[in-house]
């Protein structure tokens with residue numbers, strides 16, 4: 001059995017959905033599990049629905065708009081009497097009904113119940129379309145298999161329960177399911193964190209011990225830099241799991257950081273390929289590869305630089321650090337780089353869950369803080385140190401760190 005994962009860009013409209021079937025055709029559509037994300041920018045639009053709901057705005061109109069977009073895609077794929085239309089409507093009706101009934105003030109809980117509908121609806125459309133063109137498959141609800149705790153918006157996997165549930169799947173069949181979503185102990189929907197569909201695919205691959213996992217992207221594979229941001233980048237044909245883990249950790253958005261550990265543990269070959277050129281080899285991530293030597297670049301944007309100092313200019317000691325780290329965990333503010341000096345701690349952070357304001361006000365009780373918003377973290381692996389200044393391209397450097405041949409700089 002193989003696992004194939006298709007992200008939002010690969011199913012953004014009817015043409016793209018048709019292209020998924022072309023890609024699957026090149027692979028031989030048998031014994032596979034297809035994991036799909038929400039179409040295009042649907043997740044962002046659903047995040048907006050949740051915001052509108054909490055400010056008591058017209059969330060129903062926004063949901064209706066999304067429903068119309070999905071129905072329009074379906075109109076280009078199916079004859080008008082097809083069952084897919086009522087299935088799409090049902091998903092949106094249930095989402096709206098949930099919001100009308102909901103009494104929970106817990107933003108993250110409500111978010112997961114609502115935002116998950118993007119993956120439900122895209123997977124229904126894809127599964128139905130594949131069946132319609134005679135690629136027969138069963139649609140399965142990922143929430144019956146991916147079992148987690150109730151840390152909404154970033155749920156932690158319960159591997160034992162997940163493995164148990166997945167043992168009922170037949171490795172000879174074809175399935176279509178959702179990325180990004182799962183269920184907690186009480187069967188409420190959870191999500192695994194933004195861009196979490198890669199991780200879902202890796203969880204299925206791990207538990208089903210599949211022969212491989214392929215992630216289909218709009219780039220040729222893993223490159224020495226994001227081709228949308230850097231010139232003269234090259235495709236890496238074959239890299240080790242460790243290399244891929246580091247690249248993901250530093251922010252190479254081509255792979256979600258949590259995806260690789262399960263694959264490495266089971267030694268499952270992992271491919272990153274282009275859905276535009278499905279017969280090309282792409283990148284193979286696996287074992288037995290010499291460490292890469294090519295200089296590679298990773299730019300992580302939308303970061304913030306937080307400088308924390310004690311109020312009395314005493315040294316930042318262990319007690320301070322543990323207090324700071326527990327506040328970071330509490331507000332889900334993620335550290336992407338840290339550096340300390342005698343009296344201050346500098347953190348380059350990622351604020352995916354909008355926790356930074358609350359973090360700052362809690363920190364203010366004991367510390368002085370200074371925040372520089374919207375900086376970038378630039379990582380150069382296997383750096384050619386003589387060329388560094390050219391690479392910074394005249395941008396202001398707020399912080400720089402060199403470890404072996406990896407250089408990281410926070411740039412304004």
Ligand code: ASP
Nearest residue numbers: 037043180194195196197
């Ligand atoms: N649809 C979700 C997101 O956009 C999950 C994913 O795409 O992997 O974050």
Ligand code: MG
Nearest residue numbers: 008037038043
């Ligand atoms: Mg997505």
